[in-house]
Amino acid sequence: MGRGLLRRQVAVAVCSIVLAGVAWTWPVKTDDAVDATQFTVAFFATLLTGEAVIFAITFSAASNWPSLRAIDSHIAFREWVLIGWIAVMFIACGLLGQSDRSTTYGALLFLLANVFGVFSFVRLFGLASVGGRNRLLRQTLAQGLGRVRDGELGDDPTVAAYLGALDQVISGNDPSGMRNLVGQLVEAKVDAPANEHAVALHLEVLHRLCRAALVRGADPIVVVGCADSLVASVLSQARALPDAATALGVTSRYLAWLGSASTIMSVRGIASSRAARELVAMSVDCRLRILQCVDPDPKTVSTPEEAVSVLDDPVGMILWARDFTEFHGAHQASAFYGMYQFLTGRKFMGNYWDGASILSSMREALYGDQDPATGQAADAARQAFGSPAGYDRFWALVSVGAIATLRDTRLVHPPELVRPEFTPDPQLLGAYLRTFATHRWFTTADEAHEALLTLMSGTDPADSSWEQIRTRAARTTLRVPAPRTEPHERPSALVLAIACRLAPLAPGESDVELRAFLGALPVPALSAAAALAARVLPGADGNGDPCEAIATGLQVMQLVGAHTRDSR
Secondary structure (H helix, E strand, O other), X not given: OHHHHHHHHHHHHHHHHHHHHHHHHOOOOHHHHHHHHHHHHHHHHHHHHHHHHHHHHHOOOOOOOOOHHHHHHHHOHHHHHHHHHHHHHHHHHHHHHOOHHHHHHHHHHHHHHHHHXXXXXXXXXXXXXXXXXXXXXXXXXXXXXXHOOOOOHHHOHHHHHHHHHHHHHHHOOOHHHHHHHHHHHHHOXXXXXXXXXXXXXXXXXXXXXXXXXXXXXXXXXXXHHHHHHHHHXXXXXXXXXXXXXXXXXXXXXXXXXXXXXXXXXXXXOOOOHHHHHHHHHHHHHHHHHHHHHHOOOOOOOOOHHHHOOOOOOHHHHHHHHHHHOHHHOOOHHHHHHHHHHHHHOOOOOOOHHHOOOHHHHHHHHHHOOOOOOOOHHHHHHHHHHOOHHHHHHHHHHHHHHHHHOOOOOOOOOOHHHOEOOEOOOHHHHHHHHHHHHXXXXXXXXXXXXXXXXXXXXXXXXXXXXXXXXXXXXHOOOOOOOOOOOOHHHOHHHHHHHHHOOOOOOOXXXXXXXXXXXXXXXXXXXXXXHHHHHHHHOOOOOOOOOHHHHHHHHHHHHHHOOHHHHHOO
């Protein structure tokens, strides 16, 4: 649109110069020029009236989206009126000064003004349709996103106007308005690096729409349709983003948070069960689509490009995995299969439902003495994690966030919200927890205490995997309402992250080391950990003994693989 404005201005200047030469060389009598001007002025007025009518019935005075500046830039209204004003001045001066050349030039400028008037009328008439307005608004929004720098999205007037229009259609519960605004955003072409700001706006719009469905009565079917379009748009431009791992991680994390928040709001009667059901289903489906986009060997692809992961480095993969495992979102355990192949160059052939330990297997593949993984992928992964101690520390810290954000098992999970990979099934919860718990680099209570102190007090050097992903994530402009808390600020989850790695994985196994570890903890720390266990682990609530409550809650992991034990 900026180039089009420049071209129009150049055309006006060139035509004005040419017409000035014509008027100087071949002037007509003043009376003839005035007679010609009467016809051109009548046509000028007709065009102006027509534009006023179209403008009045097409655009709302209550909305500044699109802005008057954007409309003017599109239809060349100022150029048209300016040429007419200059023409009037030359004609008036010619009449007063009895100059044939001046009146002739004024009459010619009126002809030029009418040419621009017809152009302006056609352009404005194109905006009278929804498709025409959407094309203009896509261009306007793309330009606005290209101007955004490191500040907030709302600091740009174009983006602020867009969000204001979104709030207006949400308040009016206007389904067509929601679809049109989302369509304008997902179809806007924004080049890197400004496309990260476009993704940030995608997430902001997604949140406002989902919030409207939960608490403001917006039609959840419409909202889910818009949400699907927004997530699909993020995935379609993931490869062109400056940092696809951060964008997909933030999106995955928000969708998990949305599913949990919808469940809680439905249980407490804040949101309707219909809205919660649709949003939970959308969350589960979209997280699966993100997982397939990241997986280096997805089950199904529609283009050759989709057969390759959108991520291209191990730090990006583990950054995404950290975000994907928080807030008890769907497909947590399944995500580790693609990650294993990405980091080791091998497929993981075990089954987490049978109790297979994917993190321990990956540790063995990267750092084991027997048949270690070789190749570019494994070498890059070893460089990202550093030593085996760095590998252990990273996944222990990831497990802290995953445990702390598990859903509240004390709440009754509404049947209408049950979806594959999003159920109150204790066995599924045990599988998620066991994914981390089977990663064990210590076996005694004393070693567990040392590991806990290291996690709580140790600092991560700049080249550590955890510090690398923190630094990388801090550079992004993407913001979502899902709170992010550092592991050292979650002491209760730290205790459970260590305790689960001592807990028995099968009935009959000894829990002596687990109880010894818990019994040696300070009473406040043990009580806080027991309170968290009562919230996130089935069977832990209502037990007066904190040590017993944690031990009982961790027995949920023994449900995994029970079918294979029973068949023996």
